[in-house]
Amino acid sequence: MKTLPLLTTVALGCGLALVGYGSLNGTFAPRASAADRTPLYYRDPSGAPLWSAAPKKDDRGRDYLPVYDDDQATPARAKPQQQAGSPRKILYYRNPMGLPDTSPVPKKDSMGMDYIPVYEGDDTDDGTVRLSPGKIQRTGVKSEPVERRAIRVLVKAPGTIQLDERRVSVIAMRAESFVQKVADVTTGVRVKAGQPLMEVYSSAVASAAAEYLATITSKVVGGVETYGRGSRQRLVNLDVPEPVIAEMEKTRVAPVTISWSAPRDGIVLERSAIEGMRANPGDVLFRIADTSVVWALVDVAERDLGTVAVGQSVAVRARSFPGRTFTGKIAIVYPQVNRDTRTVRVRVELANPDAMLLPDMYVDAEIDTADAALVLTVPDSSVLDTGSRQAVLVDKGDGRFEPREVKLGRRGGGYIEVREGLADGEAVVTSANFLIDAESNLTAALKGFAESAPRGADAGPGHAMGDHK
Template identity: 70%
Template sequence: MTTFRSLTILTFGIGLGAGAYWAAQQPLLLLSSHLTTPAAAAGRSVLYYRDPSGAPFWSSGPKKDSQGRDYLPVYDDEEFGPPPKQKAAEASRKILYYRNPMGLPDTSPVPKKDPMGMDYIPVYEGEDTDDGLIKLSPGKIQRTGEQSEPAARRVIRTLVRAPGTIQLDERRVSVIAMRAESYVQKVADVTTGTRVTKGQPLMEIYSPAISSAAAEYLATIDSRTTGANELYDRGSKQRLLNLDVPEAVIATMRKTQTAPIAIQWSSPRDGIVLERNAVEGMRAQPGDVLFRIADISVVWALIDVAERDLGSIAVGQPVTVRARSFPGRVFDGKISVIYPQVNPQTRTARARIELTNKDFALLPDMYVDAEIETGSEEPVLAVPDNAILDTGSRQTVLIDKGEGRFEPRDVKLGRRGGHYVEVREGLKEGEAVVTSANFLIDAESNLKAALKSFAEADAPTKSQLPSGAKTVGGRK
């Protein structure tokens, strides 16, 4: 029995000695584990820098101690724990409850482990306040890559793009049609696509009605002696005009006192022959179109503007038009008409742009792309568009309050352009908004809110607690 007691005491002493030895060696092992090589540190994020002697001092950036030694970096993948100052601060704060380390909606009023053996994470007083602020540790902020930018006044210009086609100016199209039964005796050497000038001969026609009116007109000129005959003279000339006989032909008849058998028909304007139906020897009935001529020195660009952009455009705005047939070339024009109708299939409205086409490069039905710069020259309060958390019915930004505190705030938005969006309400100039990792911060906020609601719902009441149970951090 004495021998057994001696062996037990000896074994216990050896165990205590070994435990003391390993306890003494633990800081050295922990220190050596953080003396990583540059190759191992590559690609890792530094959370903070700690005192090389193990003293409770740390720094957010590289630093030397009083003996000239470099502070040691603590990386994000190391289990060294929070900085010494943070540890001291946490030791002086009350623990409200413990939450599941995997983010599950499970809390506990006392320390415990999950089924995998991981410790529940304490939630300290001040981290669970109802002031609406989101609080993150410096380590989380650095890992998420959070960035902020102050709200400032900027000029927002939005570029509205719309496709379209080139069409003829309706006011610059002429049709040559006979007003009486006629016969085409001769056609000039013009074909579809030929460019003609005003007054250029196109054809010669014979019309019994025109010949009769011409003979009557010449007879009134010869017998004109009284005022009544003068009125008759004007009436006979008007009959020729009603038959669409050109003024130049009537003047020639008056000068030569002869009525030609065939009347020469000429082009009424400069332009391009779009249609030629006149054939030598053909009989033309009243209303038959023999020639169709269009002036394309000025054309229209009919563009289809999306319904959402209609409020940004107005008549008179300058427009830049680019034809797909001429890369790099720009045609400048202005909006002349916005048609008062929206296409129910495409949800677009048509706008008309007048374009000068001096070299006739733009042809009818040619595809073009229009760009309309909209917006005011006055600067407005704006933030980057990636700072907006948009749920469809609600737009929110995260205000960076500093020291890991973020305030969600609802805003009302205006125009967008150049990767910026106008803020009309909810924000002041100079306030910093989160532009990067805002979704991660918002997710962290939602997680904390969910955990809090579950903790409040699952917290046992006094009657449910066993006798002698103690409170932890103010919670039963």
């Protein structure tokens, strides 16, 4: 306790201040005063990644802070020194946050993180990215050889069911007529071809029938056959059913009323005939549609038009019958683009024997545009697409990866066609390729920056960076 005043007295008498000593490994070492030291460089007072080789001020008028050589010193245990006997040589140290800052000696950044050593051989000039086996394992890098396979592209599009225009018939009078009787047939009823629908009286038909019978029963010789053919054609022009004409020729009796029958098998879509009504020429009394074959009118997006062609197989699924698939083929691609929806209409003919597909029913179509030709393909995950440039990372082995630009084709089934840039037998990275791409960009930036910086023993970061504002 008595030595304290003596130590204080000696210290004061010698003019030594304790602040003039620095602690290093538990011992005191003299430290030069700020006036005797030369700053290596000056850093931004706010901690931003801005440096200067000479004193300057920031936008707010604050002085840049000097950084001295001993400010960069760190305990020996924290320095990423090269191991004894290591075959590789440390070229320089780069910023751990990826900033364009290097140092020839170990140092820490403003957050206290150690700079990362860059070894000889890591900055190759062959355009490849080199990763250590440990980094490859940690990042989960996986490669897969390119293969030739058939690209199967399914174009999906919505649509609706419509009647086949060629399978719709109407019954309309071609002369003024009166409906005498209507059969028990209503809208929605399925009818057979030749099934009676109604009985109609028409003075024009009756007159033509009487004239035809008079001709074929006449005993006049000469010109009768020709005249008879003309009378029969008049009945045909009035749309008198063929069975009625045949019955007249057999019985030689002109009927008072004509029985009209269904022209085809189908469903009655419309019934306008009412007993006792007057029908003018052109009035539609019945409309019948055959629904054994229907159309699916599908709206295909304009971008998929190049892969769609007549004859391709189409699978149609009705939303009313989940789990059931109707198969057909593309019959026609309509030559017009809808300006509002930017879609092209495609007609698919579908067999409908059980009449489950009804007009205006919503359906979802899948068009199989598969091509039997085998093309070079890579997985979707292997392509780095920036919009204007597509590239893959080719695995060269030994931890080396080469970025390579490619030209792509069709996509489907998780694979993409490669038209240019790759060859059979090469392997591409399918997992963690974005991490390798980021590593290559960082390596290229640091390499270009390090090449412009002197790496002498006394060269500090300020000499390498210059003014980075």
